[in-house]
Amino acid sequence: MTNFEEPINGTINYLFDPNILEEIDWSKIKCNFQNGVSYKKPGDGLVVRPLRDDDIHRDYLLLMSQLTKVGIVTEEQFKKRFEDMKRCEGTYYILVIEDKSTNKIVGSSSLIFEQKFIHSAGQRGRIEDVVVNGDYRGKQLGKLLVQLLVLLGELLGVYKLSLECKHDKVGFYENFGFAKDDQAFMIRRFIEKN
Numbered sequence: 001m002t003n004f005e006e007p008i009n010g011t012i013n014y015l016f017d018p019n020i021l022e023e024i025d026w027s028k029i030k031c032n033f034q035n036g037v038s039y040k041k042p043g044d045g046l047v048v049r050p051l052r053d054d055d056i057h058r059d060y061l062l063l064m065s066q067l068t069k070v071g072i073v074t075e076e077q078f079k080k081r082f083e084d085m086k087r088c089e090g091t092y093y094i095l096v097i098e099d100k101s102t103n104k105i106v107g108s109s110s111l112i113f114e115q116k117f118i119h120s121a122g123q124r125g126r127i128e129d130v131v132v133n134g135d136y137r138g139k140q141l142g143k144l145l146v147q148l149l150v151l152l153g154e155l156l157g158v159y160k161l162s163l164e165c166k167h168d169k170v171g172f173y174e175n176f177g178f179a180k181d182d183q184a185f186m187i188r189r190f191i192e193k194n
């Protein structure tokens with residue numbers, strides 16, 4: 001068990017091994033954190049940890065609805081998707097921040113690896129679904145989640161990381177060394193955006 005979370009009764013089913021977070025080299029951070037905020041001290045009552053299979057009961061989907069449309073997802077569907085992701089070992093890294101005083105998930109961000117033949121059978125990483133509960137924004141939690149995933153990507157040997165975001169978020173991601181390039185981002189939707 002890491003110091004990301006105190007053990008509680010029963011088995012804790014994490015999406016990925018929390019111990020890997022201990023291996024992150026925090027000295028490589030690209031942005032500044034004020035007031036001693038770090039991945040081990042995200043804030044009063046807050047813990048950073050991998051997603052758990054029971055986080056649907058900690059308002060995880062309600063948080064995701066602050067990012068985009070979630071639709072109807074049953075507990076069964078949530079657990080099946082969780083286990084499908086977990087089986088693809090080394091592919092899905094979803095980090096969350098839990099407020100232990102309310103037992104709610106208040107932040108989340110995902111790092112997804114794509115295995116390639118190119119680049120010496122390398123892997124690229126994509127940062128996706130970054131969101132912080134509206135009541136917790138401006139406390140450096142979004143920055144903490146993204147910075148941790150960038151360092152995790154580096155630790156696990158990606159040859160590049162990429163993400164898509166709205167134009168008004170470009171400044172936020174530049175904090176971590178992301179830069180716009182001259183490639184077009186193209187998309188074909190099969191369900192209309194609303």
Ligand SMILES: CC(=O)SCCNC(=O)CCNC(=O)[C@H](O)C(C)(C)COP(=O)(O)OP(=O)(O)OC[C@H]1O[C@@H](n2cnc3c(N)ncnc32)[C@H](O)[C@@H]1OP(=O)(O)O
Pocket residue numbers: 032066067127128129130131132133136137138139140141142143144163164165166168169170171172173175
């Ligand atoms: C790849 C993707 O997932 S893109 C989708 C991004 N998510 C969303 O749009 C969902 C709604 N928005 C949110 O959940 C939040 O506003 C987030 C995740 C973007 C930011 O989370 P927060 O916890 O509020 O940000 P945080 O407090 O860590 O801000 C860190 C720094 O970034 C800066 N920042 C925040 N938003 C922006 C922005 N749009 N442009 C430039 N800088 C920004 C802050 O000023 C702060 O700077 P400082 O540390 O120098 O004071």
